Amino acid sequence: MEFDFATLDTAHRYKVLASTVVPRPIAWVTSRAPDGTANAAPYSFFNVMGSNPPVVALGILARPDGTLKDTAANIVAGGAFIVHLVSEDLAPAMNLTCIDAPPGVDEIALAGLATTPGTKTGLPRLVDAPVAFECVSRAAIATGPSQMLVVGEVLTAHVRDDAVLDAGRCHFATERLGLVARMHGAGWYDRVGTDMFRLDRPVWADRLLPETGS
Numbered sequence: 514m515e516f517d518f519a520t521l522d523t524a525h526r527y528k529v530l531a532s533t534v535v536p537r538p539i540a541w542v543t544s545r546a547p548d549g550t551a552n553a554a555p556y557s558f559f560n561v562m563g564s565n566p567p568v569v570a571l572g573i574l575a576r577p578d579g580t581l582k583d584t585a586a587n588i589v590a591g592g593a594f595i596v597h598l599v600s601e602d603l604a605p606a607m608n609l610t611c612i613d614a615p616p617g618v619d620e621i622a623l624a625g626l627a628t629t630p631g632t633k634t635g636l637p638r639l640v641d642a643p644v645a646f647e648c649v650s651r652a653a654i655a656t657g658p659s660q661m662l663v664v665g666e667v668l669t670a671h672v673r674d675d676a677v678l679d680a681g682r683c684h685f686a687t688e689r690l691g692l693v694a695r696m697h698g699a700g701w702y703d704r705v706g707t708d709m710f711r712l713d714r715p716v717w718a719d720r721l722l723p724e725t726g727s
């Protein structure tokens with residue numbers, strides 16, 4: 514069945530995209546408003562987009578009333594943010610921070626989350642998150658009225674000690690992070706890595722060997 518986006522309203526376009534592009538990692542983003550108010554909110558329109566330089570992207574939609582979300586406004590004004598990844602034990606707190614609180618409400622305090630200042634950005638880093646990336650904004654592209662694509666460069670990464678196997682070689686026990694990801698619809702999540710299978714990458718030289726007889 515074809516879903517022609519020219520004939521769909523915004524809500525239905527969202528449903529097609531968010532129900533099929535799954536699972537999506539969750540960026541739990543902290544930022545600060547110009548008046549100093551700290552902010553935290555989850556964003557699953559998120560991924561890593563490069564490693565040289567290391568960049569991540571966030572898709573920040575408009576609020577239902579058509580205004581810019583606090584995270585977008587804070588990043589445009591302040592130029593920095595921290596992306597945290599979410600473990601299952603933190604999922605309820607993450608969910609609480611998506612509450613539609615008015616500007617001026619500190620969702621970090623609301624959710625009772627412990628923080629420490631980021632080493633590069635000085636922004637509140639959620640100490641219980643298993644992974645945190647301190648970022649500076651490299652581009653904030655308006656993709657619609659009050660809708661924004663933010664591209665951030667990662668300045669430093671914090672990874673919980675028990676998931677680090679060999680710091681020098683950057684080998685990690687990813688499964689120990691216990692990450693969750695966003696699924697279709699509101700309120701559905703996936704436990705990352707609980708049903709994996711392996712597929713080795715093909716190498717062209719392996720295909721040539723039988724033909725050359727070597």
Ligand SMILES: Cc1cc2nc3c(=O)[nH]c(=O)nc-3n(C[C@H](O)[C@H](O)[C@H](O)COP(=O)(O)O)c2cc1C
Pocket residue numbers: 539552553554555556557558559572573574575581582583584585607608610611612613614695
């Ligand atoms: C798991 C999860 C993922 C979300 N992903 C997004 C997203 O990718 N983009 C978006 O605009 N809103 C997303 N939201 C909704 C925002 O978190 C919500 O609008 C929040 O109130 C925004 O807060 P802010 O105004 O403090 O930035 C998500 C909510 C949840 C619970």
